[in-house]
Structures are given as C-alpha cells and as structure tokens.
Amino acid sequence: MSFHPLAQAPAAIQIHAWIALALIPLTVAIFLIPRGSGLHKTLGWAWVVGMGAVALSSFWIAHIRLIGPFSPIHALSVLTLGALIHAIYSIRARRVSRHRKTMLGLVWGALLGAGAFTVLPGRIMHSVLFGG
Numbered sequence: 001m002s003f004h005p006l007a008q009a010p011a012a013i014q015i016h017a018w019i020a021l022a023l024i025p026l027t028v029a030i031f032l033i034p035r036g037s038g039l040h041k042t043l044g045w046a047w048v049v050g051m052g053a054v055a056l057s058s059f060w061i062a063h064i065r066l067i068g069p070f071s072p073i074h075a076l077s078v079l080t081l082g083a084l085i086h087a088i089y090s091i092r093a094r095r096v097s098r099h100r101k102t103m104l105g106l107v108w109g110a111l112l113g114a115g116a117f118t119v120l121p122g123r124i125m126h127s128v129l130f131g132g
Contacts, residue, residue, distance in 0.1 A: 001128060001129055002127075002128060002131065003128055004128075005124050005127035005128050006018075006124055006125070006128050009124050010061075012057055012060035012061050013061055013124060015053075015057050016054055016057040016058060016060075016061060017118075017124070017125065019050050019053050019054050019057070020054045020111070020115060022050060023047060023050050023051060023054065023111055024111070026043060026046060026047050026050065027047065027107055027111065029043055030043050030044060030047060035100075044103075048084055048087070048088065051080065051084060051106060051110065051111070052081065052084055054080075055077040055078075055080040055081050055084075055110070056077070056081070058073060058074060058077040059074060059077065061073075073114070076110065076114055079110075080106065080110045083102055083105065083106050083110070084106070086098075086102050087099050087102040087103050087106070090102060
C-alpha cells in the first residue's frame with residue numbers, strides 16, 4: 001500500500017478521498033456506542049458533515065464525463081445529500097426507525113458501495129491499495 005498515487009492526484013480528489021477514508025473509522029465508532037447518547041449525536045453530526053463534504057466534493061471531480069462534466073456518480077451525490085437531509089428530518093421528527101434505515105442505507109450504499117467502485121483497476125485507490 002502506498003498513498004503516493006493519492007498524493008499526486010488533484011486537490012479535489014485528495015479532499016474527497018481523505019474525508020471518505022476518515023468516515024470509515026468514524027462509522028465503526030458510531031456503531032459501537034449507544035444510540036441516542038450525547039456522543040452518538042456528536043459523532044453523528046461529524047459523520048453527516050463529512051458525508052456531505054464527500055458528496056459535495058465529488059462535483060469537482062469530472063474524470064468520467066457522460067453528460068457534460070457529470071457522471072452517474074454525481075447522481076449518487078445528489079441522492080446522498082437528499083438522504084442526509086431526510087435522515088436529519090427523520091430524527092428531529094422522532095422517527096427513529098426511518099432515521100436508522102436512511103443512515104444505514106447511506107453507510108452501505110454511499111460510503112461502502114460507492115467506495116467499492118474506487119478500488120476497480122485503473123482508479124487511484126486501486127493504485128493506493130494494490131500498487132500502480
């Protein structure tokens with residue numbers, strides 16, 4: 001493993017990747033603490049801000065262009081931002097089950113699912129993990 005390929009990437013990709021990588025241990029920590037505790041809420045807000053930053057930063061990454069500078073990944077980013085808003089609304093409305101389902105969907109779909117595509121051959125994270 002070498003972070004050299006990531007260090008050589010454009011700033012938008014570095015910001016996007018480093019925040020996404022930081023969300024992985026944060027996600028594990030949130031899963032390990034009691035739901036509804038003050039720490040859960042604090043770490044949850046940090047996760048929401050981080051995930052929002054990952055989604056927003058994707059709009060400055062345009063290596064795959066299908067419609068102008070956009071790709072299907074950008075549709076996922078819009079969906080992610082909407083889901084974050086929905087999750088916040090749900091917990092504020094005390095719809096805990098809906099909040100939980102939305103957040104789990106974000107973890108599995110937007111963080112881990114989309115993250116899996118970053119390790120495909122030819123992608124920067126593939127080079128980071130497996131060499132160039």
